[in-house]
Amino acid sequence: MAKQMKGKKKDQNKKKPKPDPETLHTSDPQEFMEGPISSFMQRTKEVAEKNDEQSKEDATKKRDERM
Secondary structure, eight states: OHHHHHHHHHHHHHHSOOOOGGGTTOSOGGGGOOSHHHHHHHHHHHHHHHHHHHHHHHHHHHHHHHO
């Protein structure tokens, strides 16, 4: 019975998916992924970052106007 358990563990290790080499060792592996969903998410991220920068600039202007 112990031999059967060892055999199952080996099979489980073989089935584990491996990450793509181009996404290894990066802080944000999604940045390099391709495909319709990844592309959509990257565009959404870029727009959100741009809007965040604009809102920070607007907040700074309003603060400066009050002073």
